[in-house]
Amino acid sequence: MTTSPLLNVASWLPRSRANGPGARLVLWLQGCPFRCPGCQNSEYLEFKVNRIVTVDQVWQVFEQMPDLAGVSFSGGEPFAQAVALADLAKRVQAALKTVVCWTGYYLEHLKVANIPGTFELLEHVDLLIDGPYVEAQAENLVLRGSKNQKLHFLSGKMTAGDLVNIPRQEWTVSSEQIVYTGFPIQG
Numbered sequence: 453m454t455t456s457p458l459l460n461v462a463s464w465l466p467r468s469r470a471n472g473p474g475a476r477l478v479l480w481l482q483g484c485p486f487r488c489p490g491c492q493n494s495e496y497l498e499f500k501v502n503r504i505v506t507v508d509q510v511w512q513v514f515e516q517m518p519d520l521a522g523v524s525f526s527g528g529e530p531f532a533q534a535v536a537l538a539d540l541a542k543r544v545q546a547a548l549k550t551v552v553c554w555t556g557y558y559l560e561h562l563k564v565a566n567i568p569g570t571f572e573l574l575e576h577v578d579l580l581i582d583g584p585y586v587e588a589q590a591e592n593l594v595l596r597g598s599k600n601q602k603l604h605f606l607s608g609k610m611t612a613g614d615l616v617n618i619p620r621q622e623w624t625v626s627s628e629q630i631v632y633t634g635f636p637i638q639g
């Protein structure tokens with residue numbers, strides 16, 4: 453019997469350059485309480501069982517690629533699975549790699565929302581990008597779709613100067629699938 457926490461994953465990429473500085477393993481979590489008009493990941497919003505994996509399984513994949521800069525969590529809503537993600541993020545930071553996480557909540561709301569695992573996950577996130585996508589405020593900002601969303605360098609191990617040469621859009625082609633990730637380009 454496994455004691456490793458479970459994650460409900462909508463999609464993942466072992467190596468992406470569009471989801472934070474450097475090459476990163478990305479998890480898109482299944483399920484989001486928000487319904488932002490214009491959301492690019494509408495198929496990830498329903499709270500339903502998708503691909504169930506253990507934190508151990510993700511960690512084993514990550515460990516096999518020592519050149520990766522870290523992991524990124526997107527959604528769906530990562531804080532809906534904060535307990536398991538905190539476990540994974542803690543391991544990633546212990547390996548001296550970094551953690552990037554998007555959330556539809558604003559940071560000040562997260563701090564009072566009483567969502568299980570929230571403080572543990574925040575403790576192990578280097579860069580948090582917070583706030584819902586707001587179509588009326590859409591802009592071409594690094595790692596963000598709209599200008600209400602903010603970058604929070606929580607650990608001090610990453611700075612705005614690290615966010616260079618990050619492609620706004622990326623297509624990853626394998627024998628099984630083509631995965632698109634990134635942000636809409638305005639104008």
Ligand code: SF4
Pocket residue numbers: 484485486487488491492493494497527528529555556557583584585
């Ligand atoms: S918070 Fe993110 S994933 Fe959720 S509906 Fe808004 S844009 Fe989509």
